[in-house]
Structure formats: C-alpha cells, structure tokens
Amino acid sequence: MEQMHPRDTVFLYVEKEQAKQATMTAYAFVAEQDSDRHPDPVEITRWIADRAGGMEILRQRVVRVPLDLDHPYWAEDPEFSVDNHLVFHAAERWEDVRTLLADLLQSPMDESRPPWELHVISGVRGIDGIAGEVTVAALKLHHAAADGMLSATIARRLFAAEPDEQDEVVDVVDAAAPPSQVGMLARALGSTPRNLGRLAQELLRARSAQRALQLGSDLGLYRTPTAVRPRTTLNQPLGPDRVFNTAILPLGGLRAMKARLGEVTVNDLVLAVIGRAMRNYLHAAGEVPAGSLGAGVPMSTRSTVEATSRNRFVTMYVDLHTETDDPVERVREIHDSVLEERVRTTTPASLTLDELPGAVPGALLRAGLAVLGALPKPESSTVSLGNALVSNVPKGPADMKLGDATVVASFGLCPLSGLAGLAHRVDSVGDVLTINVTADPLQLPDDDRYVELLHESYDELESAIMSGATA
Numbered sequence: 001m002e003q004m005h006p007r008d009t010v011f012l013y014v015e016k017e018q019a020k021q022a023t024m025t026a027y028a029f030v031a032e033q034d035s036d037r038h039p040d041p042v043e044i045t046r047w048i049a050d051r052a053g054g055m056e057i058l059r060q061r062v063v064r065v066p067l068d069l070d071h072p073y074w075a076e077d078p079e080f081s082v083d084n085h086l087v088f089h090a091a092e093r094w095e096d097v098r099t100l101l102a103d104l105l106q107s108p109m110d111e112s113r114p115p116w117e118l119h120v121i122s123g124v125r126g127i128d129g130i131a132g133e134v135t136v137a138a139l140k141l142h143h144a145a146a147d148g149m150l151s152a153t154i155a156r157r158l159f160a161a162e163p164d165e166q167d168e169v170v171d172v173v174d175a176a177a178p179p180s181q182v183g184m185l186a187r188a189l190g191s192t193p194r195n196l197g198r199l200a201q202e203l204l205r206a207r208s209a210q211r212a213l214q215l216g217s218d219l220g221l222y223r224t225p226t227a228v229r230p231r232t233t234l235n236q237p238l239g240p241d242r243v244f245n246t247a248i249l250p251l252g253g254l255r256a257m258k259a260r261l262g263e264v265t266v267n268d269l270v271l272a273v274i275g276r277a278m279r280n281y282l283h284a285a286g287e288v289p290a291g292s293l294g295a296g297v298p299m300s301t302r303s304t305v306e307a308t309s310r311n312r313f314v315t316m317y318v319d320l321h322t323e324t325d326d327p328v329e330r331v332r333e334i335h336d337s338v339l340e341e342r343v344r345t346t347t348p349a350s351l352t353l354d355e356l357p358g359a360v361p362g363a364l365l366r367a368g369l370a371v372l373g374a375l376p377k378p379e380s381s382t383v384s385l386g387n388a389l390v391s392n393v394p395k396g397p398a399d400m401k402l403g404d405a406t407v408v409a410s411f412g413l414c415p416l417s418g419l420a421g422l423a424h425r426v427d428s429v430g431d432v433l434t435i436n437v438t439a440d441p442l443q444l445p446d447d448d449r450y451v452e453l454l455h456e457s458y459d460e461l462e463s464a465i466m467s468g469a470t471a
Contacts, residue, residue, distance in 0.1 A: 004062070004072045004144065005309035006358040006365060011143035012062070012072065013366045014417060018240045020106050022115075023151060024413040025393070025427065026097075026138040027159065028127060029405035038122055038135045039403030041088050047403060048118060049082040050163045057145065057154065057310075058085075061114045066181050070188035070195075071362040077114055084110075087119050094126035101138055102244040105413050105438070115142035118158075127409070129248050129432075135405055143415060147311040148393035148425075149300050159400035159407065188362070195361040202359035205352055212349035222344040225317035228382035230289035232282055234443050235383045235419045243439050245447040246411050247454040249273075251433040257465045261331065267392055268335040269461065270426050270435065271295065272327065274390055275320030275334070276457040278422070281450050293322045296386040296420075297338070299345065314354055316341035317385040327464035389414060389423040398430025414438045 004012075011021040031038050039047065052058045060074040091097045100121070109115050119138040127134060139158070141151050157164060217224045254266045278293055298313040305312065318341055321333040344350055357365060393412055400407040409432045412425030421443030425436040435454055437447060444450060 001063075001073050001075050003070075004074060005307075005311075006071055006360065006362075007307075007309040007311050008144045009071045009362065009365065010357060010369065011311070013068075013369045018238050019415065019417050020108070021143045021415045021417070022105060022109065022140050023143055023146075023148060023415060024101060024105050024138050024140040025151060025155060025395075025425075026101060026136050026411040026413075027155065027400065027402075027407050027429075028124075028130060028134040028136055028409045028411070029400075029402045030130065030132065030134050030408045031405050038133065038405055041120070043403050044088075044120055044137075045082060045086055048086060048158060051158050051160065052082050052085075053080075054163070055154065055157060057150075058114055058116055060145075062111065062144070063184075065188050065362065066185045067363070068366045069185065069361075069363045070191065071365075073184075080114065084113055085117050087117060089119060089121045091121050092123055092125060094124055094128075097121055097124055097136055098244045098246070101411075101413060102242040102438070104138070104140060105244070105415070106240065106242055109140075109142060115145050116140060128246075130408055134408070135402060137402055143311065145310060147300075147313055148298070148391055148412070149302055149312070150310055152393055152395050156396065156400060159402055161399070161401045192361065195359075199359045199361065199364075202356055206356050209349040209352040213344070213347065213353070216344070216347060216349070222340040224344070225341065225385060226292075226294060226319060228384060229294045229387050230291045231381050231383045231419075232289055232293075232387060233285065233287060234278070234282070234422045234439075235387055236421060236440075236443055237419065238416055238421060239440050239442045241441055242413075242416070243437075243441045243444065243447045244411075244413055245437045245451045247435045247437075247451045247458075248409065249433050249435060249455075249458055251428060251431045253458075253462055254433065257462060260465050261328070264331055264335045265338075266433075267426070268331055268338060270392070270433075271297070271318060271320060271334050271338070271390060272331045272461055273454060273457045274388075274424055274435065275322045275330070276327070276460065277450060277453040278320070278388065279322040280453050280457065281444075284449075289322070290381070291323070293320045293388075294318060294386045295320055295388050295390045297341075298389075298391050299342065301346075304346065305351065309358075314345040314350070316345050318390075327461045328468060331461070331465075383419050386420070387422075388420055389416075390426065391424070392426040395427060395429040398432070400429070408432065409434060412436045416440060 015021045059080045061077045063073045063075045117140040121136045123133050297316045297318050300313050302312045319337040321330050324330040395410050410427040410429045412427045414423035414425050421440035423438045427434045
C-alpha cells in the first residue's frame with residue numbers, strides 16, 4: 001500500500017462522464033518481410049503475461065478513502081491476471097479501428113482492477129504509408145496511473161524482444177489486504193490537523209513564489225503567458241463522444257527543415273504546422289479569431305526534478321503566432337515563445353507553485369475541483385491561456401516487438417477537459433512521426449478535413465523553408 005500522490009489524484013477528481021481521463025497509445029506491428037504470419041491471441045496473451053506480471057505498476061489498483069476525505073491508495077490486486085486486461089477486437093479497416101479507439105477512450109474502466117487495458121486488433125489494413133496487414137495493440141492507462149512518458153516506458157517493457165529480469169512474474173496471491181474502510185477513515189480524520197497546517201505554510205510559500213514570478217517577468221527574464229485567448233468553436237463545453245484521426249509526417253523532412261533553419265527544434269516546427277492548420281480550419285468555417293491562438297504544451301520534468309508522482313510534467317502555454325503569415329518568421333516566433341516558457345516554468349518560484357496541490361488535503365482538493373467544474377460557463381469571447389493541447393511523447397527506436405512482428409508506427413489519443421475540444425498527441429517511433437488528433441465531434445465535425453489541413457500546413461512550411469535563404 002502506498003498513498004497516491006496528490007498530483008496524480010487530480011486526474012481522478014476531475015473525471016466526468018463526458019471527460020474520461022485516460023490516455024491511449026496504439027502501436028502498429030508488421031510481420032517480418034519473409035513471413036505474413038502475425039501473432040495469434042494465445043501467443044499475445046503469453047507474451048504480455050510474461051512481462052506485465054512482474055511490473056508492480058500494472059498490478060496495483062486504486063483504493064479510495066471513504067467520502068474521499070484523504071487521497072486514495074495504490075494496493076496490489078490479489079486477483080491480478082492479464083486475462084482481465086487484455087481484449088481482442090475484430091476490425092479490418094483503419095478507419096474502423098480509429099472509431100473503435102475513440103470509443104474505447106471514453107469507455108469506463110473497471111475500478112476494482114488496476115486501471116489499464118490492452119486492446120488488440122489483427123489484420124488491419126489502410127494505414128497511410130504502411131503496406132499490408134498490421135496488428136494494432138493499444139495500451140490504455142488511466143492518467144492517474146501514468147503520464148505519457150511513463151506510459152511509453154511501460155510499453156517498451158511490454159513490447160521488449162525479451163522479458164527483463166525485473167519483469168519476472170511474481171505471485172501476488174498473498175498480497176496484504178488494504179486497510180478497512182473504518183481504518184482509512186480514522187487515519188484521514190487523524191491527519192486532518194497536520195494537513196491543514198501544512199496547507200497554511202504552502203499557501204504562504206505560494207504567495208512569495210507569485211511575487212518572485214512577477215519580478216522575473218518585470219526584469220525581462222521571460223514573458224508571462226497571455227492570460228486569455230480568443231474563444232473559438234473548438235472551445236466549448238464537451239460532449240460525450242470523441243473522434244480520432246492521424247497525420248503521418250516524414251520525420252526526415254522535419255529534421256531537414258530544422259537543419260536549414262538552425263536555432264529551432266522539430267517540436268517548434270510541429271507546433272507551427274498545428275497552429276496553421278487550426279487557423280485555416282477556423283477560417284474555412286467563417287471564423288476569424290480576434291488574436292493569436294495558443295496551446296498548452298506539457299513538458300516532462302522527469303530528468304530535472306525529483307518527485308514521487310507518476311505524472312511529472314509542467315504545462316507551458318505557447319503562443320502559436322497564428323496571425324503571422326510568413327511561415328519562417330512564425331516558426332522563429334514560436335521557438336522564442338517556447339524558450340521563454342521553458343525558462344518560466346522551470347524557475348524555483350514556478351516549481352513551488354506547481355507543488356501547491358500536493359499540500360491540499362484530499363477532501364478540499366476534490367471539493368475545489370468539483371466546484372470549479374460545476375460553475376456555469378460564461379458566454380465569454382475568450383478562454384484562459386490556450387485553445388488546444390499539444391503533447392509530444394517520443395517512443396524511441398523502432399525495436400519494439402509483439403511476437404515476430406516489429407513496430408512501425410505509434411498513435412496517441414489524449415483525454416479532453418475543460419473548454420478544449422481539440423488535443424494533439426505527437427508520437428514518434430523510429431523515423432515515423434504522427435500528429436494524432438483527439439476531438440469532440442461537436443466542435444471538430446470534419447476531422448478528415450482537419451488532417452488534410454495538417455498535411456497542407458506541413459507542405460507550405462517545407463516549401464517556404466527549403467526554397468528560401470533561411471539559414
């Protein structure tokens with residue numbers, strides 16, 4: 001038993017029927033060139049069982065405290081079995097698989113079991129740029145259990161060519177039973193005075209941190225992100241359904257553009273592609289935003305900040321400079337905005353504010369989030385900070401395996417929340433990069449057209465960079 005970190009509990013507390021908080025990554029596996037044989041369900045079950053059984057994070061379920069008076073606990077599931085988490089589906093066309101994955105993203109998870117599922121679809125055809133049949137294995141994890149980077153780590157262990165010694169299957173039949181509901185309630189009540197005292201101290205620290213952040217902005221070390229962005233048709237209360245689509249881009253082409261421009265990153269280029277596509281989609285619908293669009297861009301802190309939470313990232317709010325017509329100038333402006341946000345979000349003051357939720361007792365945190373979520377949405381012409389989410393989760397080399405099949409691409413789905421009806425997951429494995437679109441169909445009714453606009457935006461950017469004197 002270990003208590004859930006407050007940062008992770010937020011994803012439990014903000015979950016609603018119309019906004020499930022799970023992430024999903026689908027991996028496409030292709031059989032060896034000299035064989036058209038794909039792994040069958042028995043082989044896949046054995047493959048996953050040989051690896052998942054030894055991973056503690058996949059054996060732990062959520063145990064909630066009565067009345068949510070304190071944060072939940074992670075506890076070993078004494079009845080853990082891969083069979084309870086592995087689901088096989090029948091679908092042949094990629095477009096049908098995309099619909100299936102969007103539906104699965106919003107489907108509830110069994111709260112009595114560890115919050116993960118692996119959905120497998122064999123014999124899939126029609127993925128852009130991938131010839132023949134593929135086996136799609138989609139790993140779904142509740143966001144409380146893992147962020148994107150941790151999910152990628154789990155996937156690399158599940159799809160390793162050989163099980164790691166640390167993944168040796170363990171017997172959890174004798175796992176200790178979680179405390180009784182009465183015991184957890186008593187512990188929560190007993191810790192309340194101490195928790196409230198800690199909260200008071202952290203609120204004082206947060207106030208000092210806010211002043212320090214403002215001072216840094218006044219000194220020109222960074223710019224405070226724009227507080228409001230123009231509200232668009234992509235920023236409405238969420239409905240219950242999701243659509244999922246994907247654009248496969250040449251990673252080599254993006255790297256060539258990066259080399260040509262110099263002081264930019266592949267991520268800057270992808271943000272420029274997305275920003276232009278969003279702008280063009282809205283313009284085609286007769287909507288001209290009154291100002292530049294912005295994006296929330298999570299940045300992992302796993303390599304820079306010591307923490308025990310499973311979600312380790314800060315969110316940068318990046319100006320997409322959608323009012324800048326020149327593609328090269330727009331990329332450079334986005335690059336500067338990213339750099340400033342990276343500085344701001346990694347200052348000691350910003351990290352202090354980021355730690356504040358960890359000091360809020362479970363009952364107060366849940367109640368506060370519930371109140372904020374229940375407030376009526378004003379008919380405002382603006383939204384706070386960003387119009388959409390852009391999350392980048394690289395998967396590393398294309399050496400992941402499922403039986404004799406090898407990974408050739410990965411596709412990510414994001415949860416939606418608040419007034420953001422559009423999210424992008426940028427996935428890369430080997431030399432294949434995908435911009436994956438998760439959206440509320442009420443807000444993005446033509447996702448196929450939006451994907452076309454992503455390709456058109458890429459082509460426009462590549463033409464401007466590679467044909468001009470930009471170095």
